[in-house]
Structure formats: structure tokens, C-alpha cells
Amino acid sequence: MSERENILHVRVTADDAETLRTLLREESLDIGGRPRGTTGPGNEMTIEAFVPRGKADRLAREGVSVDVLRDATETGRARQAEVGRGNRFADPQEVPYGLGEMLKDKGPGG
Amino acid sequence: MPYLNTTEVDSALVNLSRAYPALCELIDLPEPSIEGVGCHAVRLGAGPAGSRDCVMLIGGVHAREWGSCEILVYFAADLLRACHTHSGLAYGGQSYSAAQVKTLLDDLEIVLFPLVNPDGRKYSQTVEPMWRKNRNPAYGNGEGDCVGVDINRNYDFLFDAATAFAPTAGVRVSTDPCDPQLYHGPGPFSEPETRNVRWLLDAYPRTRWFIDVHSFSEDMLYVWGDDQDQSTDPSMNFLNHTFDGVRGDAGDTQYREFIPKIDFDHEIELARDFRDGLQAVRGRKYTAKSAFDLYPTCGTSDDYAFGRHFVDPAKGKVLAYTIEWGTEFQPPWNEMENIIKDVSAGLVQFCVNAPSTVAA
Numbered sequence: 292m293s294e295r296e297n298i299l300h301v302r303v304t305a306d307d308a309e310t311l312r313t314l315l316r317e318e319s320l321d322i323g324g325r326p327r328g329t330t331g332p333g334n335e336m337t338i339e340a341f342v343p344r345g346k347a348d349r350l351a352r353e354g355v356s357v358d359v360l361r362d363a364t365e366t367g368r369a370r371q372a373e374v375g376r377g378n379r380f381a382d383p384q385e386v387p388y389g390l391g392e393m394l395k396d397k398g399p400g401g
Numbered sequence: 402m403p404y405l406n407t408t409e410v411d412s413a414l415v416n417l418s419r420a421y422p423a424l425c426e427l428i429d430l431p432e433p434s435i436e437g438v439g440c441h442a443v444r445l446g447a448g449p450a451g452s453r454d455c456v457m458l459i460g461g462v463h464a465r466e467w468g469s470c471e472i473l474v475y476f477a478a479d480l481l482r483a484c485h486t487h488s489g490l491a492y493g494g495q496s497y498s499a500a501q502v503k504t505l506l507d508d509l510e511i512v513l514f515p516l517v518n519p520d521g522r523k524y525s526q527t528v529e530p531m532w533r534k535n536r537n538p539a540y541g542n543g544e545g546d547c548v549g550v551d552i553n554r555n556y557d558f559l560f561d562a563a564t565a566f567a568p569t570a571g572v573r574v575s576t577d578p579c580d581p582q583l584y585h586g587p588g589p590f591s592e593p594e595t596r597n598v599r600w601l602l603d604a605y606p607r608t609r610w611f612i613d614v615h616s617f618s619e620d621m622l623y624v625w626g627d628d629q630d631q632s633t634d635p636s637m638n639f640l641n642h643t644f645d646g647v648r649g650d651a652g653d654t655q656y657r658e659f660i661p662k663i664d665f666d667h668e669i670e671l672a673r674d675f676r677d678g679l680q681a682v683r684g685r686k687y688t689a690k691s692a693f694d695l696y697p698t699c700g701t702s703d704d705y706a707f708g709r710h711f712v713d714p715a716k717g718k719v720l721a722y723t724i725e726w727g728t729e730f731q732p733p734w735n736e737m738e739n740i741i742k743d744v745s746a747g748l749v750q751f752c753v754n755a756p757s758t759v760a761a
């Protein structure tokens with residue numbers, strides 16, 4: 292498991308939509324949720340993807356360029372420090388509150 | 402107040418149901434996860450179970466999309482607290498009156514299942530942050546990437562992609578148990594996590610709206626995901642084998658998935674309501690659009706939920722959606738709090754307007 296390569300969050304830019312579709316057909320790319328290709332400038336299409344470090348370079352080809360945005364595995368490991376330890380709701384009386392602000396109505400006409 | 406671990410998501414639901422017994426009922430899902438974790442949902446509403454039309458929300462399907470669970474837990478907590486204390490609700494620049502909140506819980510049921518895939522979330526939060534699937538070791542050699550099924554490819558909707566889709570479609574699914582992301586499992590509903598969602602839909606037959614909360618891309622997606630939408634040819638649909646092998650190509654007219662015009666209009670209307678409610682918080686511009694874009698999907702929850710009444714007309718019609726919040730899977734918690742407010746406001750707006758899509 293420790294031998295698993297880190298995953299890079301990259302932006303893939305293709306010359307046009309068809310080049311991008313061809314790339315997506317040929318490579319089993321992890322493109323996250325259902326991110327869209329964003330267009331421009333010109334006919335260029337870009338999409339974000341998650342690829343093992345060793346694969347990032349191999350994606351670049353005629354009509355396709357790859358920019359690394361971040362090391363997603365490393366970022367994720369840092370975020371793991373932001374996950375609760377223990378159980379903040381272990382006490383059955385501990386009521387979860389959301390992030391909305393409670394508004395007191397000012398009464399009729401208020 | 403950092404991200405919730407898996408125990409905390411569950412305890413939060415239990416405590417909400419204890420704190421607001423008149424408005425919140427704890428639901429035991431029938432099946433534990435692969436690693437034996439019991440799952441809960443909650444039903445919000447002032448009426449008796451099954452007496453109102455229902456909005457169903459699920460989250461925590463993909464392990465690495467952490468914030469989906471928090472969105473649903475805190476959305477529930479806000480509605481319950483506001484209703485209980487006769488308050489309105491504000492998120493940044495967007496607010497809802499006490500009367501709107503009360504009407505919402507008087508006139509609707511809201512069923513929330515915030516953590517569909519507890520094993521995957523635990524693994525992502527403690528071991529491999531980019532993990533997406535569940536943790537079922539049964540189909541590969543049980544090691545590394547050869548563990549797990551993509552729960553959002555395991556529903557019964559065009560499950561046999563090789564038959565259903567055009568070879569050129571590039572459908573985003575895999576039959577390889579070692580695919581790190583998209584393995585769809587040995588058959589539809591092979592996984593307990595997926596079966597729990599189906600059970601919920603069966604147990605709440607008045608579900609008329611279904612939202613699966615994912616990340617990321619700042620989109621509110623409506624059906625269909627297998628091809629572009631069309632409302633002119635009812636015979637061109639996912640049940641019709643005449644169209645096997647031609648589905649899923651972008652930009653062609655050989656196949657587009659049928660959706661009745663009235664449903665299409667309602668789908669778009671509520672997606673835009675969500676988007677507008679969200680944008681008013683701090684200006685984030687989500688896009689309301691069809692789930693089909695660059696490529697098709699299959700076996701997803703939204704297409705399955707909306708497809709149910711075509712398969713079995715005795716079942717109710719469910720307008721189905723997928724939210725893709727944010728711009729990364731695990732934003733710093735500070736930013737996640739902002740996203741939770743954004744999406745909560747969008748969800749309230751969605752629920753306020755949802756009843757308008759049901760014929761009186």
C-alpha cells in the first residue's frame with residue numbers, strides 16, 4: 292500500500308472537443324465527479340483529472356497539454372488532520388447545530 | 402469544528418432524532434456495510450410517516466467527497482432547530498422566513514441518508530484520501546485498487562454498458578474489479594450500500610424528488626446521464642433494446658433519452674431554483690444542466706431513481722438530481738463551511754419550491 296503512487300490533480304487542455312473525447316476514450320482517466328470541459332480560448336477544451344504521478348507526463352501528446360495543479364494525495368493527507376477525533380456527539384444530549392443563522396421574526400408587520 | 406468522522410456522522414443523526422422527537426425520526430437501514438457498520442437515515446417532518454410527498458437526499462456515496470455528509474447533517478440540523486424555535490434561516494445574503502421553514506416541514510417529508518458508504522469514507526479519512534469506491538474485497542484479489550465497487554455505477558440502469566452503448570460513446574464505467582474508480586460490480590445492486598438506497602426509495606413511495614450529493618464541479622445536474630434529453634419520441638428510451646449499441650454519443654440524433662416535456666420543465670425549474678438560492682449566499686455561480694455532457698454515465702442513482710416509474714408504472718415519479726459541490730474533494734474546513742452554507746441555502750430553496758411541481 293505504501294508503494295501506491297501519489298495522485299496528482301491536473302488540468303488537461305486539448306486543442307478541441309474531439310481531441311479531448313478521443314483522449315477520454317483511450318485513457319481510463321479519473322475525472323473526478325462529473326466535471327465538464329470548459330471551453331476556450333478558441334476551440335480549446337480543458338478538463339481536470341486525477342492521475343498517478345507516473346502517468347501525468349504520458350498524457351501529454353499532440354494537441355494535449357497537462358498542467359499539475361496540486362499533489363492531491365499530499366493535500367488529502369494534510370486534510371486528514373482536519374477530521375474529528377473521537378466523537379463530539381458521544382454525549383446523547385449534544386445536539387448538532389448547522390451553519391445557518393436563526394432569524395427571529397419581528398412579528399406581524401415587523 | 403473540523404470534518405465529521407464516520408462515527409460522528411451517525412451519532413449526529415441519533416442525537417438529532419433525540420433532540421427533536423416530534424420532527425425527526427431515526428431510520429435503521431436494513432443492511433450493514435461490507436465491514437459491518439450499521440447505517441441510519443432520518444425522516445424530517447411534522448406529519449406521520451408516509452403522509453406527505455417526500456424529498457430524499459443521499460450523500461457520502463463516494464468516499465473522498467467528504468463534505469457531502471456534513472452538508473446533509475447540518476442542513477437537517479438547521480431545519481429542525483429553526484422549526485423548533487419558530488425561527489427563520491439565513492445563509493449569507495439569502496434568508497428564509499420562519500413561516501417558510503414551518504410550511505416546509507408541515508407539507509413535506511425530508512428523508513436524509515448522509516453516509517451511504519461508511520467504509521469508504523473511513524478509509525479515505527484515515528488511509529488513502531483519494532479513495533472513491535466502497536471496500537468490498539470480494540471481486541478482485543482483495544488488495545490495493547482491486548478492492549471496492551463504485552456505488553454510483555451499481556444501480557440498475559443500463560448496467561450492461563457494452564450492450565447498451567455505442568462503442569464510440571466512451572461511457573464512464575468499468576467492468577474491471579481493479580479499476581481504481583469506476584468498477585460497477587458483478588451485477589446491479591450487488592452491494593449492500595446500493596441496496597440500502599433502493600430500500601429507502603421503496604420504503605418511502607411518496608418520494609417525488611431525489612438528490613444525490615457529490616463533489617465536485619459546482620453543478621446541479623438533472624437527468625438523464627446516458628445521453629442528451631429529448632421530449633419528442635417516447636419509443637427512444639432506455640428500456641427499448643432496438644437502440645442497444647447506439648446510445649451515448651454526444652451531439653448525434655441517433656439516440657437521445659426520452660423525458661416527457663412536463664418532467665423536463667420541472668427538472669430544469671427546480672435545478673435553477675437550487676442554483677439561485679445558492680448564488681444569493683455569497684455569489685457562487687453553479688450551473689443547472691443535464692448530467693450528460695462530454696460523456697455518458699450508467700448505473701447512477703439519479704437515472705435509476707427517475708427511471709423507476711418507466712420500469713414499473715405502479716411506482717411514483719421521482720424527479721432526480723445530482724449536486725456536484727465545490728472545486729475540490731477536500732477543501733480546507735474553513736472553505737467547506739462556506740460551501741455547506743451555499744448548498745444548504747440552495748436545498749432550502751429547492752424544498753420550498755418542490756411542491757409546485759406536483760399537480761394539485
Ligand SMILES: [Zn+2]
Pocket residue numbers: 324463466615616
Ligand atoms: Zn461522487
